[in-house]
Amino acid sequence: MPSMGRDPALGKARRAVSGPVREDVPSRPHRCARAKHWWLLAFVLVFPASLVAAPARSAILYQVDPSYVSIRFVVGNMFGVFSTTGDFKQLSGSILLDLDAPQHSHVDVTVASASIETAWDTANKMLLSPAFLDPAQYPSVHFVSDRVVQLAPDHVILHGYLTLRGITRPQELDARLIDEQSQPGMGPVADFVVTGQFNRHDFGMTTDFPTVSWKVSLKINAHIFLTPKGSNAP
Amino acid sequence: MPPKVPPATWSAAQRRLHWLVAAGVVAAFALSLVMTRLSDDQLLLKFLLYQLHKTLGLLVLAGTLARLVLLLRHGRPPLPGSFTRLEKRAAYLGHGVLYVLLIVVPVLGYLTNSTSPSRIPVLFMLVIPLPNLTPPSRYWNDLLVTCHHFAAIALVVIAGVHALIAIIHQLRGQPILRRMWSG
Numbered sequence: 001m002p003s004m005g006r007d008p009a010l011g012k013a014r015r016a017v018s019g020p021v022r023e024d025v026p027s028r029p030h031r032c033a034r035a036k037h038w039w040l041l042a043f044v045l046v047f048p049a050s051l052v053a054a055p056a057r058s059a060i061l062y063q064v065d066p067s068y069v070s071i072r073f074v075v076g077n078m079f080g081v082f083s084t085t086g087d088f089k090q091l092s093g094s095i096l097l098d099l100d101a102p103q104h105s106h107v108d109v110t111v112a113s114a115s116i117e118t119a120w121d122t123a124n125k126m127l128l129s130p131a132f133l134d135p136a137q138y139p140s141v142h143f144v145s146d147r148v149v150q151l152a153p154d155h156v157i158l159h160g161y162l163t164l165r166g167i168t169r170p171q172e173l174d175a176r177l178i179d180e181q182s183q184p185g186m187g188p189v190a191d192f193v194v195t196g197q198f199n200r201h202d203f204g205m206t207t208d209f210p211t212v213s214w215k216v217s218l219k220i221n222a223h224i225f226l227t228p229k230g231s232n233a234p
Numbered sequence: 235m236p237p238k239v240p241p242a243t244w245s246a247a248q249r250r251l252h253w254l255v256a257a258g259v260v261a262a263f264a265l266s267l268v269m270t271r272l273s274d275d276q277l278l279l280k281f282l283l284y285q286l287h288k289t290l291g292l293l294v295l296a297g298t299l300a301r302l303v304l305l306l307r308h309g310r311p312p313l314p315g316s317f318t319r320l321e322k323r324a325a326y327l328g329h330g331v332l333y334v335l336l337i338v339v340p341v342l343g344y345l346t347n348s349t350s351p352s353r354i355p356v357l358f359m360l361v362i363p364l365p366n367l368t369p370p371s372r373y374w375n376d377l378l379v380t381c382h383h384f385a386a387i388a389l390v391v392i393a394g395v396h397a398l399i400a401i402i403h404q405l406r407g408q409p410i411l412r413r414m415w416s417g
Contacts, residue, residue: 078278081357082355120352
């Protein structure tokens with residue numbers, strides 16, 4: 001299946017948006033069905049039809065390719081006289097966007113805590129220490145959305161849970177679709193920009209203030225490809 | 235331009251600036267020995283000492299530029315007549331090298347900070363943020379750290395020799411140290 005794109009067949013076939021998107025749901029009915037596989041053809045035709053009986057919703061889902069996602073944090077240093085920015089280089093999971101009904105979007109992302117990287121060696125060392133991310137004990141950081149509240153056609157609040165150092169707490173993230181534009185050869189593209197902040201003290205990172213601020217800002221940027229409606233192109 | 239007839243003594247401003255710059259160099263150098271040895275457990279102290287070092291470096295630079303302006307406007311008292319021709323040449327060369335290093339070392343320090351990937355600003359007097367002049371670059375930062383380091387060592391060594399020679403001349407009855415101290 002194409003990794004991204006607006007696919008009406010997929011949209012109709014999938015009612016629920018929970019769970020990772022990378023499961024192997026065929027993007028469209030198998031066209032290779034031969035007569036001897038009549039049962040398969042029947043199944044493929046009947047199965048989606050059985051779901052149409054559910055309340056209609058035109059879920060158009062976007063799987064976001066992790067290579068187009070950056071997960072960045074910013075902390076203030078020394079009472080905020082300067083700041084340090086870092087990126088999580090390894091992430092997995094799914095970002096499912098339903099642009100027609102944003103409240104049905106779903107985000108479930110796990111990042112490898114050892115993959116944190118800043119441009120400052122001292123900060124890298126600190127982040128990997130037991131007082132901060134402690135990857136040896138807590139190898140991953142996880143966010144899963146629970147409820148999506150739409151504020152505007154291109155603006156939602158993701159309510160969910162952030163798990164950091166084994167501590168899970170409710171977390172709100174602000175998500176916008178911005179910079180919609182046409183990219184030659186790719187069709188329309190946009191950036192799904194998610195911002196939020198948390199207090200690191202809440203997650204057991206209780207040392208090194210004021211060298212490192214309590215407040216940690218998050219900025220997640222996902223570049224997505226918006227295929228025009230009705231097109232099967234990836 | 236310096237006056238046609240050289241002054242008999244250093245002006246009070248020249249004397250004060252000489253010793254202030256000297257004190258700045260000594261303090262900045264002493265700080266560098268401490269701050270670079272601090273572990274990351276003492277990051278806040280380390281940060282403060284680095285900022286103090288940066289402030290001192292900028293003060294040394296400003297003081298040196300002011301000294302050059304005074305040298306051009308006021309001139310300098312001649313070296314004692316008892317100096318040999320070789321001693322006079324060596325003195326002018328040594329002073330020239332010292333002036334160059336007093337400018338080069340702080341400038342290299344500032345550029346070291348500017349190219350640092352950590353993007354920690356220079357906070358003059360611990361409060362006034364000064365801009366980075368270059369984008370971050372690990373390559374240039376490594377190179378500049380080395381240059382700043384060796385130029386600073388050269389400055390301190392040559393300044394030490396300069397002080398030693400001044401003391402020796404003073405003890406030999408050529409009161410050049412005294413005239414820099416009390417005019």
